[in-house]
Structures are given as C-alpha cells and as structure tokens.
Amino acid sequence: MIVAERKPFDEIKGMVAGYKKVLTIGCGTCVAVCLAGGSKEVETLNAELKLNFGRDKIEFGSKTLERQCDMEFLEELDEIAGDYDAFVSMACGAGIQFLAERFPDKPVFPAVDTSFIGVNLDVGWYEEKCRACGSCVLGLTGGICPVTMCAKSLFNGPCGGTNNGSCEINKDQPCAWFKIYERLAAQGRLDQIKEISPPNDWRNQIPRKIIQPGYEERVKALG
Amino acid sequence: MKSGSNLEKILKAGHFAFTGEVGPPRGADVEALKKKISFLKGNVDMANVTDNQTAMVRMSSWAASLICLEQGLEPNFQMVCRDRNRLAMQSDILGAYAHGIRNMLCLSGDHQQFGDHPQAKGVFDIDSMQLLGMAKKMRDEGKFLGGADIDVAPKLFLGAAANPFAEPFEWRVHRLAKKVNAGADFIQTQCVYNMAKIREWIRQANDMGLTEKVAILPGITPMKSVGMAKYMKNKVPGMDVPDEIIKRLQGVDKKKVADEGIKIACEQIAEFKEMKGVSGVHLMAIEWEHRVPEIAERAGMLPRPEV
Numbered sequence: 001m002i003v004a005e006r007k008p009f010d011e012i013k014g015m016v017a018g019y020k021k022v023l024t025i026g027c028g029t030c031v032a033v034c035l036a037g038g039s040k041e042v043e044t045l046n047a048e049l050k051l052n053f054g055r056d057k058i059e060f061g062s063k064t065l066e067r068q069c070d071m072e073f074l075e076e077l078d079e080i081a082g083d084y085d086a087f088v089s090m091a092c093g094a095g096i097q098f099l100a101e102r103f104p105d106k107p108v109f110p111a112v113d114t115s116f117i118g119v120n121l122d123v124g125w126y127e128e129k130c131r132a133c134g135s136c137v138l139g140l141t142g143g144i145c146p147v148t149m150c151a152k153s154l155f156n157g158p159c160g161g162t163n164n165g166s167c168e169i170n171k172d173q174p175c176a177w178f179k180i181y182e183r184l185a186a187q188g189r190l191d192q193i194k195e196i197s198p199p200n201d202w203r204n205q206i207p208r209k210i211i212q213p214g215y216e217e218r219v220k221a222l223g
Numbered sequence: 224m225k226s227g228s229n230l231e232k233i234l235k236a237g238h239f240a241f242t243g244e245v246g247p248p249r250g251a252d253v254e255a256l257k258k259k260i261s262f263l264k265g266n267v268d269m270a271n272v273t274d275n276q277t278a279m280v281r282m283s284s285w286a287a288s289l290i291c292l293e294q295g296l297e298p299n300f301q302m303v304c305r306d307r308n309r310l311a312m313q314s315d316i317l318g319a320y321a322h323g324i325r326n327m328l329c330l331s332g333d334h335q336q337f338g339d340h341p342q343a344k345g346v347f348d349i350d351s352m353q354l355l356g357m358a359k360k361m362r363d364e365g366k367f368l369g370g371a372d373i374d375v376a377p378k379l380f381l382g383a384a385a386n387p388f389a390e391p392f393e394w395r396v397h398r399l400a401k402k403v404n405a406g407a408d409f410i411q412t413q414c415v416y417n418m419a420k421i422r423e424w425i426r427q428a429n430d431m432g433l434t435e436k437v438a439i440l441p442g443i444t445p446m447k448s449v450g451m452a453k454y455m456k457n458k459v460p461g462m463d464v465p466d467e468i469i470k471r472l473q474g475v476d477k478k479k480v481a482d483e484g485i486k487i488a489c490e491q492i493a494e495f496k497e498m499k500g501v502s503g504v505h506l507m508a509i510e511w512e513h514r515v516p517e518i519a520e521r522a523g524m525l526p527r528p529e530v
Contacts, residue, residue: 151334152305152345156352156401158394159331160386160413163460169334181394194397196356196405199309199349199368 001030001119002092003126004037004112009048015109016049016088019058023084024049024111025077025099026064027091034126037090037112039064045090045111068095074102081106134203140192142183147200149176155197225362225408226380228325229297230269232530233503234409234438239496240503241524242299242411242440243267243515246276247287256287260294262512266519268527269297269326271411271505275306278338285319292323299382300324303332308348309357309368316358320377328382328411329354352405355383359406383407385439387424388417388463396427403437410437411505414444414455415491417463425500434500441495444507445518446484449473485518492522 016022024042032038039062046060061084065073068091077099081087086107089096093114100108116128131148137155138145147153151169157177161168165178184190211219224231233240243263248255263270272291274284281287288298300319302312316327331351335343349357357368358381365376383402387395402410415421421441428434446452449472456464468487475483488506495501508515519525 151336152331152350153347154331154350156350156398156405158389158398159351160384160389161331161333161460162386162389164390166460168460169336178391181391185391190394190397194401196352196401199353199357202348 001033001117002094002114003034003116003118003128004031004090004092004114006036006041006045006090006112007110009052012045012088012109012111013049013052016058016086017053019086019107021059021061021084022049022086022088023061023063023077023080024088025068025090026062027068027089027095028064028066029069031090031092031095031112032064033120035124037092042090045088068092068099071098071102074099077102132204133200134208135201137197137200140197141180142187142189144176144180144183146176146180149174149179155200156193226325226378228269228380229530230299230326230409231380233268233528236528236530238503238528238530239524240268240409240438240440241266241519241522241527242503242505243270243512244273244505244507244509245270245287245291245296245298245512246273246510247282247284249279249281251282253290256282256290257294259512260291260296262515264294264296265527266516266525267296267506268503269299271299271301271328271507274301274303274330274332275338276333278305278333278335278340278343280339285315285322285324288319288324289322297326298324299326299328300379301328301330302354303330304347304350304354305332305335305345308346312349312354313357313361313367316361316377316379317373320379325378325380326382327358327379328384329358329407330384351383352401355381355402355405355407380408381406382409382411384412385410386413386461387415387421388413389461392420392424395424396431396433399424399428399437400431400433403433407437409502410439412439412442413461414442414507416455416468417465418491418494420463422498425498429500434502438502439500440503440505441491441501442505442507443488443491444509445481445488445511445514446472447481447511448484449480485514485521488518489522492524496523 024046026039026042027037042062046062049060067073081103088109088111089099090111096110117130118126118128121127133147151167158175162175167173167175245259272284272288284301288300291298329351335345362378365373385399452469455462472480492504495504
C-alpha cells in the first residue's frame with residue numbers, strides 16, 4: 001500500500017488560513033489503512049482545526065471517499081464542492097492531484113506527506129519496500145529489493161560499509177545485500193548474484209502511463 | 224599497455240607497487256594541496272585523490288588530480304557513484320583523460336547522510352561495479368555506455384576497492400571476482416589490521432586465479448594513537464582492528480605510540496612484499512602526509528623504481 005504521514009498541524013493551519021469554508025477530504029483506501037488519512041483522521045484533523053480557528057472564522061466540512069485516485073468516487077463531491085472555497089485532501093499525492101484535476105478552480109491543500117510504498121509491520125508501524133523503479137529485479141535478489149532496501153540502491157552489493165549485517169547509515173538498518181546473500185545462500189542460488197547486474201534502466205524518470213493489454217482500443221476511443 | 228600510467232608500468236615491470244593518498248582541501252587552498260603533494264612526490268608511484276570523501280564537499284577530485292600532475296605526482300582519480308549520473312561520469316572520464324590523468328578508482332562512495340549535506344539526493348545511478356564496466360567499455364571498445372562511438376577513447380588504468388573483512392567473509396572473494404570481471408586492473412583494499420583474515424582472502428583469490436588477472440594492493444594506515452585505533456575498531460563501518468593491535472599500542476610509552484604504529488605498518492608491508500598474490504601496498508596516511516617520506520624509507524620502499 002501507499003503509506004503517508006500527516007503533516008505537522010501548523011503547516012496545515014497555515015495553508016487554510018484565510019479561507020471561509022474548507023472541506024477536509026479523506027481517502028478510504030491506503031491512507032486509511034496506514035492511519036494517516038481515513039475518516040477517523042479527517043475527524044481528528046477537523047476537530048483540531050475547529051478548536052484552533054474558532055467556529056465563526058472558518059467552517060470545516062468533512063467527507064471521506066472510497067478512493068481519491070478514481071474519478072468514479074470523486075464524482076461524489078460534485079454536488080457539494082460549490083459550498084466550499086478550498087479543499088484539504090488527506091489522500092496520497094496521486095489522490096490529491098486527481099482531486100485537483102476534477103475541481104480545477106478549487107484550491108487543494110495536502111494534509112499528508114506521501115511517504116512510500118510499503119508494508120504493515122504492525123498497527124501504526126510501516127516499512128518501505130518498493131520505489132516503483134519500473135524494472136523489477138526481485139527474482140534475482142531473493143525477493144529483497146536492492147533499489148529500496150540498500151541505501152545506495154546498489155545492484156552489485158554489498159558495499160564496503162556493510163557492518164556485520166547492518167547498513168553503514170545505521171546499525172538498526174539491515175544491510176540489504178547481506179540479507180540477499182543469506183537468503184540466496186540458504187536457497188542454494190548464490191550463482192545468480194555472481195553475475196554482474198548491468199546498469200539499471202530507470203523507467204521512473206518521466207511521468208508514466210500504462211495501458212494494460214486489451215484496453216488499447218478503449219483508451220483510444222476515450223482520447 | 225592499457226593506459227601507460229606509471230602504476231601500470233611499475234606493475235608490468237614486476238616491481239612491488241607503493242601508492243599513496245591525497246585528500247583535496249576543503250576550499251581552494253592550492254598551496255596546502257601542493258604541500259601535501261610535496262611529501263608524496265618521489266616517495267610513491269601514484270597517489271589517490273579522494274572524491275568528496277566521507278561525503279564532505281572538497282575540491283573536486285579531477286581538479287586536484289590536475290594539480291598533482293602539474294606537480295609531478297601521478298594521480299589516481301577517484302570517482303564515487305554518489306555524486307554523478309552516468310552522463311557526468313563519462314564526461315568527467317573524457318575530461319580527466321584529456322588532461323593527462325591515467326588512473327581512475329571506481330567507488331560507491333560513503334552515504335551522503337555522513338557528510339555536511341545530509342539532505343542531498345544521492346545519485347547512485349550506477350554502482351561501482353557498473354562504473355568499472357562502463358570505463359572499461361569506453362577504453363577497450365571505444366564506446367559510451369549508451370553504445371555510441373567515442374572519437375578518442377579514454378585509456379585509463381582502472382582500479383576498484385575491496386573490503387576483505389566485511390561479513391559475509393565467504394562472499395568477499397566472489398565480490399572481488401565480480402570486480403575483476405567488470406574490468407578492474409588493480410584493487411586497493413580497506414585498511415588492513417587483521418593479517419590472518421587478509422592472508423586467507425588472498426589465498427582464496429590465488430586459488431580462484433584472480434591474482435593473475437588483477438594487481439592487489441592491500442591498504443595500510445599506520446595508527447597514530449590508541450584513540451585512533453579504538454575509533455577505527457568501534458566507529459568505522461567495515462573496519463577490522465584486532466585487540467592485539469590496540470594492546471600493542473597501549474604497551475609502549477605514550478610518546479612512542481605513533482612510532483609503534485609505523486613499526487606495525489612496516490611489518491605488514493614486509494609481509495605483503497613476500498606474499499604470493501600481492502602486487503604492492505596502498506599507504507593511506509590520513510592527514511599524516513608529512514610522515515610519508517619517513518614511512519616509505521622505514522618500509523624499504525625507497526627509492527621508487529623509474530620505469
């Protein structure tokens with residue numbers, strides 16, 4: 001899932017100051033799961049904002065959509081959007097942008113910092129796992145991503161800073177290449193990393209679009 | 224000859240190589256750099272010129288390398304993967320070669336988090352292994368990484384680093400093999416203090432036939448003080464300092480610790496001179512350049528052969 005963190009209150013406060021009616025919009029998918037921007041967090045943020053600004057200065061409304069990265073759900077805002085002069089979105093960066101695209105005349109402010117694609121280690125505890133580089137090598141590296149989990153994104157690690165299983169940046173951060181070695185050794189697959197991995201084809205350097213096979217005609221028709 | 228560098232000639236002639244290191248200044252203080260160079264000139268076969276080491280901004284390694292050249296000290300232009308993408312790397316390789324630089328050391332680079340700009344975006348477009356391969360392709364095939372022809376190819380003698388001590392130890396020799404396959408002509412290792420471990424690593428490299436393909440120069444850094452030894456042991460990732468070294472330094476009169484450090488270094492150099500599979504040593508006298516002439520003398524490395 002996409003993991004986000006709520007922005008510091010003062011930063012959010014600074015963005016909405018000066019507006020009269022503000023709608024705080026949550027997202028019911030990734031950011032709800034990671035406890036950053038679901039309906040509960042929308043209510044919490046609005047309560048803080050109301051307390052801070054006082055009831056008469058800014059009016060805060062709330063709404064949580066199933067997904068802000070889908071026009072089908074954004075449509076639900078069409079009827080009420082006119083009642084507000086600004087939006088605060090608690091969705092990830094994709095959701096915020098799609099919301100702003102749906103309502104181009106409306107100021108849209110992010111209430112969260114989108115952090116990473118990650119996993120749930122426990123309630124409220126998440127770890128980054130994927131940088132969406134666009135050319136996955138997990139099959140070669142024992143299911144451990146060298147781009148994300150190695151602080152230098154090395155394809156032929158470990159570097160000289162590997163420190164008894166830890167990364168040079170921090171003793172609590174495992175060395176990805178130490179783990180890759182251990183896992184492949186246990187599986188008898190070390191030969192895979194004896195070959196040199198060639199320079200990566202970084203496919204995340206331009207805005208990307210994907211059309212799944214079979215949908216080309218449909219996309220063409222939509223223009 | 225791949226590059227015609229002094230180091231390459233020294234190795235080819237079968238001499239035991241002796242290389243040094245120069246850290247560029249934290250500014251444009253050319254005089255300070257020239258002073259450091261003066262201690263190394265004539266006492267080493269070439270000197271590594273570090274590239275923003277420990278991720279601190281310093282005079283660029285190619286610019287400081289040019290000053291070395293002017294002063295008559297052959298530079299080993301260090302390049303890290305942290306600060307340049309593949310375009311900048313290739314253009315710097317061409318520029319360095321055009322100005323007479325003939326050796327280059329390919330490194331990953333310390334993480335930017337350690338330095339004076341921890342907010343920086345680390346580049347790491349390619350890694351040190353891929354940098355070696357790219358520089359070899361430029362030299363031997365006359366082609367850029369992207370495949371296009373180079374008009375005049377940069378003929379550099381290519382070096383790489385190795386840390387024979389980091390865990391998993393059994394992987395270290397395979398990583399060395401990868402660097403040799405990628406294009407390393409010479410290897411300079413992490414500072415050596417654990418002789419038992421490096422003997423084993425060299426033995427493995429001999430068994431795999433790697434030392435016939437690559438010149439290995441173990442790294443030597445004399446301990447200046449007990450504090451330095453403890454710091455190296457406890458704080459520097461990837462460093463292996465056995466307790467015996469610390470005990471030995473503690474065992475001498477306080478005023479004689481640095482001398483004892485040099486003595487240990489000389490003993491190591493003497494052993495490496497006789498060790499099958501070792502082609503030289505790399506002296507990293509960190510902020511101790513003025514002692515290099517003395518160390519070179521005491522280690523029996525002088526005079527350096529003319530080739």
